[in-house]
Amino acid sequence: MQFIKSFKFVCLMLLTAAITLNGCSFNNTYINREEDKKDGEKVTNKLFELIKAKKYNDTFKLYSNQFWAVTTKDKLLELYTATENKLGDLDSTTVNKWETRRVVGTNPSAEYVFAYNTKHSKYKAVESIRLVKEKDGSIKILAYNINSDGFFK
Template identity: 40%
Template sequence: MKNKFYAALYLLCLFFTLTGCNFNSAYLNREEDKKDAEKVADQFYALVEKNDLKNLSPLLSDQFKATTSTQKLNDYLTGAVNKLGEIKNKKLDHWETKVIRGSNPSAKYVLYYVVERAKFQAKETVTLTAENDQIKVLGYNVNSEGLFK
């Protein structure tokens, strides 16, 4: 009788231990993750260059949309073009990725570009995240001396 009690107690403890565990694998700065993020960033830049905000919306994360209205985004992009000029070319300067797969999946990608514009050079950062198994733009930042002139 005692053995059955201890066996049941052991199995119960094992069950609670296993259900409380999270099994995750973290990947830092993998080339394949960078390539996946670059595909989305390239689509983003192509639409920004065309000033196609209507088709830009599906690339934006829910968090981006919650904090930035379409009008604010349009003003930001238009202001960058007015002060810095059209994008002539862009080059990926460096990047960071962190992808977690498993019980609690998440992903964050940060791409740093040096962008040659018609009037000034800019350093631009595109931050992306995984949302419903798709990579979406979480943030976009433009830094340039031309913004202060």
């Protein structure tokens, strides 16, 4: 009789553990790893390369669907044109600050934030770029912002 009670108890504990584990998620979070920075920089470097070459339409593929949900291609082209007209051609870029957060596991995600000091032919700027890793594994631009006193001169 004792054996049956013990057996029921063990079965109940195993069932409880199985239900609990089934509802759990296992993730590892990595903050500011160099390898993640390099992955994000592949996209930002490509963006700046295309902007320097004035191949603005070719930049569209670098942006996420979430970006396009709030910005039109015409608005982005206006930003590129206004930047070129006011600040001049893009000469150089230097990473000023960067942060990455990558989660690996049952709920994966990755976010990358870069602030670049950029030098244009007329004025300097700080350009901020936020990226995300999409479900297909590609890294895309979620937000792009340019700050410069040159816009007001």
